[in-house]
Amino acid sequence: MTEATPYSRRPDTGARLAEIAIHAGRTILDVYAGTIGVEQKEDRSPVTEADRRAEKIITPLLNEMFPGVPVIAEEAASAGQIPEHGGTFFLVDPLDGTREFIARRGEFTVNIGLIENHEPVAGVVYAPAWREDHGWMCFADPVSGAFEADIHDPAGAGPLPERSAWRPISVRKPPADGLIAVASRSHLSAETSAFLDALAVAETVSAGSALKFCLVARGDADVYPRLSPTMEWDTAAGDAVLRAAGGCVVGTDSKPFTYGRNPGHYKNPSFVAWGRATAPDMAVLSG
Secondary structure, three states: OOOOOOHHHOOOHHHHHHHHHHHHHHHHHHHHOOOOOEEEOOOOOEEEHHHHHHHHHHHHHHHHHOOOOOEEEHHHHHOOOOOOOOOOEEEEEEEEOHHHHHOOOOOOEEEEEEEEOOEEEEEEEEEOOOOOOEEEEEEEEOOOEEEEEEEEOOOOOOOOOOHHHOEEOOOOOOOOOOOEEEEEOOOOOHHHHHHHHHHOOOEEEEEOOOHHHHHHHOOOOOEEEEOOOOEHHHHHHHHHHHHHOOOEEEEOOOOEOOOOOOOOOOEOOOEEEEOOOOOOOHHHHHO
16 A cells, blocks of 8 residues: 655645634634633633634644644643644644733734654744734745745635745845844743843844744744743744744754654743754853
8 A cells, every 4th residue: 555645745735734824813813803801721821712713723624634643732732632643743823922912912823833753844823913904924844845925804715825925935144243033022031031142142023922933934033042931832833934944943952843752741941943954052152
């Protein structure tokens, strides 16, 4: 029997994930347009109806388009609903940047990342309220590469824009006058600030959610350190986009990030996302 081609080797995988994210974005904007009710989960992080509605759209669509691939989604996982999986599975954050959503800042995203052999191979990061008149999306797979697209009328029924409207993205060569760093708007830790000081960056830009990966991926910034807690579903999609654009995401040991090594436990260690294919020696930077 001929084995099925892995989804990472299919040229439409990134675009299919993008289509799913558009559907989730519509229901998020429905909630965004009204009164936003906020609850707290057991870990004291906020959750809204938009988180739940988006996940209920994403998971069935992934099951339909990618049959047999387990889906690890944030809200289900928080409720203890974690399917068995090996090295191939999806990681989903239906609404990354919930604090930005609650504050009505447009820096929240839909994140869907495909993991194969414990590595992020395809993903989409979609900000449906990026601007007042359009959303912004970055998506990627190893066959087609990394792209960005503006999503006009994100609350409407329009599909993903035609291929001619996709813009390839790639990391840039570090500028001679100093690096631009991007850091979390809501979770900037003292450790991250100290790292940025040691790196002697020329400028630090604040942004919410997984958009930070996208800013590095398209050459607007050079480095994104995160030395405070995150979960694998926070980072997998952005990691996939950045890798496809020529960058890398590493731990403080300078080794590439991997996912799902301890099924049922998805907390990330500290990491740094670089706009370059190989990370510098982190020991030198921290010394």
